[in-house]
Amino acid sequence: MRTINVTQITKTIKEMCIEANHYLTPDMKKALENAADNEKTPLGKQILNQLQENLKIAGDDMIPICQDTGMAVIFMEIGQDVHFEGGTLEDAINEGVRQGYTDGFLRKSVVKDPLIRENTKDNTPAIIHYEITAGEHVKITVAPKGFGSENMSRVFMLKPADGIDGVKDVILTAVKDAGPNACPPMVVGVGIGGTFEKCALMAKKALTRPINEHSDISYIKELEEELLDKINRTGIGPGGLGGTTTALAVNINTYPTHIAGLPVAVNICCHVNRHAVRIL
Ligand code: SF4
Numbered sequence: 214m215r216t217i218n219v220t221q222i223t224k225t226i227k228e229m230c231i232e233a234n235h236y237l238t239p240d241m242k243k244a245l246e247n248a249a250d251n252e253k254t255p256l257g258k259q260i261l262n263q264l265q266e267n268l269k270i271a272g273d274d275m276i277p278i279c280q281d282t283g284m285a286v287i288f289m290e291i292g293q294d295v296h297f298e299g300g301t302l303e304d305a306i307n308e309g310v311r312q313g314y315t316d317g318f319l320r321k322s323v324v325k326d327p328l329i330r331e332n333t334k335d336n337t338p339a340i341i342h343y344e345i346t347a348g349e350h351v352k353i354t355v356a357p358k359g360f361g362s363e364n365m366s367r368v369f370m371l372k373p374a375d376g377i378d379g380v381k382d383v384i385l386t387a388v389k390d391a392g393p394n395a396c397p398p399m400v401v402g403v404g405i406g407g408t409f410e411k412c413a414l415m416a417k418k419a420l421t422r423p424i425n426e427h428s429d430i431s432y433i434k435e436l437e438e439e440l441l442d443k444i445n446r447t448g449i450g451p452g453g454l455g456g457t458t459t460a461l462a463v464n465i466n467t468y469p470t471h472i473a474g475l476p477v478a479v480n481i482c483c484h485v486n487r488h489a490v491r492i493l
Contacts, residue, residue, distance in 0.1 A: 215349040216296050217493060219305035222353075225491055226309025229355040230285060231317035233489040234277045237268060240423040241400075241486055244461040248398055248451075257456025261398070264451070264484055279396075279485045282319040283357030285310045285339040288418065292348035303341065311335040322360070342414065354421050356488040362399065362481045365391035368413055371475040380405060380477050381440065387479035388444050388460070393453020396483035400424055401444065401463045404478040406470040415466040416480035421488045424462035437463045451484075461486075 237245075245268070249261035271278040287306060299305075314321055314336035323337065324330040346352070367390075369383040384403060391399065404415025427434040440463045450456025461484070470476060 214294055214296050215292075216298055217351065218299040219297050219302060220299055221493065222297070222302065222305040222351075223309040223312065225353060225493065226287065226306055226355060227313040227316070229353065229489040229491060230310055230313025230319065230357065233355050233357055233487040234282045234317065234319050235271050235275055237278065237486070238423070238488065238490075240425045241461075242268065244424050245398075245484065248458045248461060252451065252456055252458045254450065254456040256454055257451045257458055260451035260454065260456075261458065277319060278487070279359060279483075280320060281322065281359040281361065282314070282336075283359045283487070284323055284363075285314075285336060286356045286358050286417065287339050287341045288344070288352075288354040288356070288421065289341060290344045290346045290352040290354075292350045293345050294349040295351055306341055307337045307339055310337050310339045342418075351493045352490070353493070354488055354490050356417075356421055358417075359396070359483055359485060362391070362395040362483040365395045366416070366480045367478070368409060369477045369479075370409065371477055373473065373475050375475055377436070379475070381436070381443075383477050384440055384463070384479055385443060385447075387481065389447060389449075391481050392449055395481045396485070397449055397453055397460065398451055398458045398484050399444075399460045400482045400484075400486040401440070401460055402480040402482065403463065403465040404480075405465060405467045405476070407468040407476060408470070408474075409476055411468055412476040412478040413480070415468060416478035419464035419466045420480060420482045420486060421490075422464045422466075424464065424486070428465055428467075430467065433465050433467060437465050 402419035404412035
């Protein structure tokens with residue numbers, strides 16, 4: 214049994230909130246570079262170059278990549294041989310978010326009540342997903358999520374008879390409906406199977422997969438490639454102003470489901486597909 218004091222969780226999450234809002238992961242940076250090289254339209258190329266310049270300024274001058282510094286979505290993968298001491302894990306995580314967004318001068322975007330809408334002024338509470346894994350390590354993923362693209366995300370409860378063509382249709386429908394509102398080029402996270410909530414969670418987690426990695430299920434890998442090609446033929450383009458780069462990747466996760474259903478969730482992320490990952 215390994216003991217971790219929750220102050221270590223707070224300190225780590227604080228640092229990760231700041232890191233994720235100023236630097237993209239190497240796979241995202243590389244994908245944006247490749248997109249600028251391969252974009253066919255001059256305007257699209259110009260926008261993709263501006264996004265790279267913006268990224269450089271963010272890192273060099275410590276200015277957030279985007280003014281919408283997101284709601285802090287946190288995946289905690291906790292080894293079952295870990296014991297936390299010094300307070301509750303949930304409080305420690307939210308304290309990390311509070312310190313990260315306050316000390317890092319990040320925009321506070323969370324309202325306490327969804328209808329009364331009073332800002333909590335410290336970007337808490339976070340959205341926390343816990344998973345128990347084997348071993349004695351804790352893997353933390355902090356993924357601040359902007360709501361321009363979050364608002365364009367969808368869940369479709371398809372019938373089994375809709376099949377793979379139905380799945381392709383709804384993913385393309387979600388992307389076309391999102392259009393410029395999702396600040397393209399997008400990363401498209403998809404969850405297929407499970408239940409209503411499970412497919413949404415899979416779609417969210419799919420956004421944290423390195424975008425140069427495919428599903429290890431061969432037909433899903435082909436589906437990811439086919440959909441990326443189809444999305445990039447929609448012409449939505451960088452910034453929604455037309456072009457051949459509408460998405461940088463389609464990441465699909467799957468799970469067993471019920472004989473009577475075929476749930477599909479599409480969680481769209483903008484070009485600021487932020488996440489920081491650490492293992493304690
Ligand atoms: S969707 Fe992304 S790029 Fe657009 S405003 Fe929100 S965080 Fe920024």
